[in-house]
Amino acid sequence: MPQEIDILVSEVGPRDGLQSIKRIMDTQDKLNWIKALAASGIQEIEVGSFVSPRLLPQMADCAKLVSETNKIDNLMVLALVPNLKGAELAVAAGARKLTIPPSASHAHSIKNIGKTPAEAIEEVHRICKFRDNLPVKQRPDIEVGISTAFGCTLEGTVSEDWVIEMAGLLARAGADSIGLSDTTGYANPAQIKRMFRRLRSEIGDEKMGGAHLHNTRGQGLANVVAAIEVDVSTFDSSLGGLGGCPYAPGATGNIVTEDLVFMLEAMGLNTGIDLDALIASREVLLRGLPDEVLYGNVPEVGLPKGFTYAAKRNS
Amino acid sequence: MPQEIDILVSEVGPRDGLQSIKRIMDTQDKLNWIKALAASGIQEIEVGSFVSPRLLPQMADCAKLVSETNKIDNLMVLALVPNLKGAELAVAAGARKLTIPPSASHAHSIKNIGKTPAEAIEEVHRICKFRDNLPVKQRPDIEVGISTAFGCTLEGTVSEDWVIEMAGLLARAGADSIGLSDTTGYANPAQIKRMFRRLRSEIGDEKMGGAHLHNTRGQGLANVVAAIEVDVSTFDSSLGGLGGCPYAPGATGNIVTEDLVFMLEAMGLNTGIDLDALIASREVLLRGLPDEVLYGNVPEVGLPKGFTYAAKRNS
Numbered sequence: 001m002p003q004e005i006d007i008l009v010s011e012v013g014p015r016d017g018l019q020s021i022k023r024i025m026d027t028q029d030k031l032n033w034i035k036a037l038a039a040s041g042i043q044e045i046e047v048g049s050f051v052s053p054r055l056l057p058q059m060a061d062c063a064k065l066v067s068e069t070n071k072i073d074n075l076m077v078l079a080l081v082p083n084l085k086g087a088e089l090a091v092a093a094g095a096r097k098l099t100i101p102p103s104a105s106h107a108h109s110i111k112n113i114g115k116t117p118a119e120a121i122e123e124v125h126r127i128c129k130f131r132d133n134l135p136v137k138q139r140p141d142i143e144v145g146i147s148t149a150f151g152c153t154l155e156g157t158v159s160e161d162w163v164i165e166m167a168g169l170l171a172r173a174g175a176d177s178i179g180l181s182d183t184t185g186y187a188n189p190a191q192i193k194r195m196f197r198r199l200r201s202e203i204g205d206e207k208m209g210g211a212h213l214h215n216t217r218g219q220g221l222a223n224v225v226a227a228i229e230v231d232v233s234t235f236d237s238s239l240g241g242l243g244g245c246p247y248a249p250g251a252t253g254n255i256v257t258e259d260l261v262f263m264l265e266a267m268g269l270n271t272g273i274d275l276d277a278l279i280a281s282r283e284v285l286l287r288g289l290p291d292e293v294l295y296g297n298v299p300e301v302g303l304p305k306g307f308t309y310a311a312k313r314n315s
Numbered sequence: 316m317p318q319e320i321d322i323l324v325s326e327v328g329p330r331d332g333l334q335s336i337k338r339i340m341d342t343q344d345k346l347n348w349i350k351a352l353a354a355s356g357i358q359e360i361e362v363g364s365f366v367s368p369r370l371l372p373q374m375a376d377c378a379k380l381v382s383e384t385n386k387i388d389n390l391m392v393l394a395l396v397p398n399l400k401g402a403e404l405a406v407a408a409g410a411r412k413l414t415i416p417p418s419a420s421h422a423h424s425i426k427n428i429g430k431t432p433a434e435a436i437e438e439v440h441r442i443c444k445f446r447d448n449l450p451v452k453q454r455p456d457i458e459v460g461i462s463t464a465f466g467c468t469l470e471g472t473v474s475e476d477w478v479i480e481m482a483g484l485l486a487r488a489g490a491d492s493i494g495l496s497d498t499t500g501y502a503n504p505a506q507i508k509r510m511f512r513r514l515r516s517e518i519g520d521e522k523m524g525g526a527h528l529h530n531t532r533g534q535g536l537a538n539v540v541a542a543i544e545v546d547v548s549t550f551d552s553s554l555g556g557l558g559g560c561p562y563a564p565g566a567t568g569n570i571v572t573e574d575l576v577f578m579l580e581a582m583g584l585n586t587g588i589d590l591d592a593l594i595a596s597r598e599v600l601l602r603g604l605p606d607e608v609l610y611g612n613v614p615e616v617g618l619p620k621g622f623t624y625a626a627k628r629n630s
Contacts, residue, residue: 156621186619188581189540217619218574218612219581221537225504229544259533266503266534297533304501304532306471 006269006310008044008234009261010210011037013285014065015046015080016254017242018058021292027061029288031068036284037239038075040277042257045069046078046099046236050086063093070094078143082113087127091134097141100124101181102170104163105152108183112147121169128174144175145212145236149195151186160191164198171203179209179234182223185216189226196230210234213255215241215295220255221263228269235260240282240294256296258282262303270310275303321584321625323359323549324576325525326352328600329380330361330395331569332557333373336607342376344603346383351599352554353390355592357572360384361393361414361551365401378408385409393458397428402442406449412456415439416496417485419478420467423498427462436484443489459490460527460551464510466501475506479513486518494524494549497538500531504541511545525549528570530556530610535570536578543584550575555597555609571611573597577618585625590618 014030025033034045047069048062062079069077079095081087090098102120103109109117124144131139148155149163167178180195192211200208211227213220213235224235238254261273279299286292329345340348349360362384363377377394384392394410396402405413417435418424424432439459446454463470464478482493495510507526515523526542528535528550539550553569576588594614601607 151619151621153620156619184619185616188578189543190582216612216616217577218536218571219578221533222540222578225537225540228504256533262532263503263534263537267505297531301500301531304466304471304499305468306466 004270005043005272006233007228007264007271008210009042009257009264009271009273010044010046010078010234010236011042011239011257012046012212012236012254013037013238013240013242013257015049015059016236017238017240019049019056021058021242021289023289024058025288027064030061030065033281033285033288034065034069035072036281037278038069038072040281041271041273042278043074043272044076044078046080049080049082050089051080051082063089066090066093066095070096081127083123084126084130087130087140091130091138091140095140097143098127099143099145100127100175101145101147102166103147103152103183104158104166105148105155107154108148108152111154117166121166121173124170124175125173132174141176142174143177143179143209144170145179145181145209146170147181147183149180150182150191151184153184160195160198163195164202167199168202171207175207177207177209178203179212181212181236182214183212185214185219187213187223188219189222192223192226193230196227196232200230208232210236212236215253215255221259224255224260224263228267239278239285240292240296240299242285242292242294253295258296258298262298265310266304266307268310268313270314272311319585320358320587321548322543322579322586323525324357324572324579324586324588325359325361325393325549325551326357326554326572327361327527327551327569328352328553328555328557328572330364330374331551332553332555334364334371336373336557336604338604338607339373340603342379345376345380348596348600348603349380349384350387351596352593353384353387355596356586356588357593358389358587359391359393361395364395364397365404366395366397378404381405381408381410385411396442398438399441399445402445402455406445406453406455410455412458413442414458414460415442415490416460416462417481418462418467418498419473419481420463420470422469423463423467426469432481436481436488439485439490440488447489456491457489458492458494458524459485460494460496460524461485462496462498464495465497465506466499468499475510475513478510479517482514483517486522490522492522492524493518494526496527496551497529498527500529500534502528502538503534504537507538507541508545511542511547515545523547525551527551530568530570536574539570539575539578543582554593554600555607555611555614557600557607557609568610573611573613577613580625581619581622583625583628585629587626
């Protein structure tokens with residue numbers, strides 16, 4: 001049974017991280033890495049993406065990863081699906097939770113998935129209908145993260161009203177949860193607070209998703225603090241800050257899981273994650289991707305003297 | 316006349332930044348850099364430290380810097396003074412604002428200035444009496460920043476009750492404002508909110524100082540967001556993240572001015588600073604310190620498409 005936690009840290013390195021890297025990591029190396037992450041206490045991992053292997057050959061082993069990682073205790077395995085075909089493949093592989101990334105920006109949506117935002121919402125609707133027709137035990141949880149929700153490198157400002165309207169449409173299309181993604185590293189803390197407040201009032205507590213943040217302009221953890229102020233409780237991040245969006249020029253790495261977990265625990269928010277084990281899992285990642293550059297301050301500097309985990313402090 | 320601003324960004328690079336670097340920057344190069352910073356709209360700069368040139372030869376030109384930079388329009392020139400002797404030298408040089416960094420940690424205080432915290436408070440009292448005996452026009456503003464207020468690399472946890480008690484003692488000793496410094500990069504956002512709230516209730520609005528934050532564990536801007544939540548309105552930072560504390564092992568660089576200003580402006584908080592001019596001042600700094608490593612994400616990645624300054628957005 002999963003440990004009682006305050007904040008869910010959802011690791012996206014094996015998907016968002018690897019997606020931005022040209023090299024292909026061996027399936028066994030990925031499995032070792034995912035196991036190390038889970039062993040450190042991470043309770044949700046996005047293991048890959050059901051996209052065409054022609055587009056992203058790094059993700060070609062996603063079905064195998066889903067079926068293997070489903071065996072890991074206390075781990076929710078997440079798979080990205082861009083469309084109905086991906087969802088079908090994911091379910092066939094045994095995926096219990098899917099994440100879909102429709103984009104609020106028209107230009108980004110066309111470039112990323114070849115569909116307008118309206119068509120992407122319709123595709124989410126199709127995926128939800130497909131789910132509804134499955135036997136109950138096979139029905140996956142469907143999470144949607146609205147990409148470019150805070151701005152777009154192609155279009156600039158993205159209408160906040162439209163993002164919230166889109167969240168409402170996605171909720172009515174049948175998504176179980178809707179979160180907001182700062183795909184491009186454009187978000188600022190004031191905007192984060194405003195948008196997640198509006199999101200909650202649009203779709204309600206039950207469908208509230210998390211924040212997917214990038215650290216492009218150094219604002220990643222600042223945005224987390226802002227999101228916590230308005231009770232967001234799920235954050236995506238990647239070990240070593242690996243990753244980015246290949247279709248958003250200049251958009252570098254996700255927020256760093258190690259620094260995020262340190263911050264949350266230091267704030268007294270239990271993540272269920274052991275920082276030493278988490279930091280040690282960098283070595284497992286590097287065994288599969290030798291010489292890859294990893295980011296993160298806490299792994300460099302270490303924990304403060306006298307550091308106490310939230311669970312210990314609160315008990 | 317200074318522009319109406321929401322947040323005062325106090326640049327500490329010429330003091331805290333240079334202090335951690337062995338090379339000595341030419342006085343003229345420092346002046347060029349300070350002028351470039353002021354021209355970008357920065358309204359307060361800590362130009363140096365009146366310490367023994369044997370201890371910190373980089374700071375030997377502080378008197379000259381104070382008298383020269385006092386001539387710059389719309390700039391408050393700040394000088395660090397560790398003791399009464401430093402304060403006397405500073406006032407003789409024409410300093411109008413002094414900053415004193417007594418440490419809450421006993422071990423750090425001894426190592427940094429050779430005094431216990433109680434002796435350091437007594438020294439602040441002596442400096443305030445010295446100020447009170449000056450002709451009115453010569454009296455400098457006295458700011459105190461309590462060092463290691465959030466933890467110490469030597470002692471670990473520092474008693475929060477003691478830090479707040481110390482702030483009260485410093486207020487009664489005659490300091491005009493008292494802020495809190497995360498000298499060691501130990502602070503977390505929850506602690507920042509708690510401590511600045513307590514500080515305000517201890518010393519009152521009138522004596523509320525700012526936050527001096529380091530980015531050692533990547534938490535710098537996250538801590539700024541937390542401080543803004545409790546209405547802190549002055550933040551120290553250094554251009555390119557130059558700097559650190561030579562007596563706190565592992566404590567690297569101040570928060571990066573460029574990323575801080577970007578965040579504040581993006582949040583709709585007017586700093587009065589032009590980001591292009593600020594980023595251009597990195598070149599002026601580098602002319603005086605060739606090949607020095609500078610940090611900062613915004614200078615690397617650039618401003619988001621469609622970025623608008625707070626003053627323009629709010630007008």
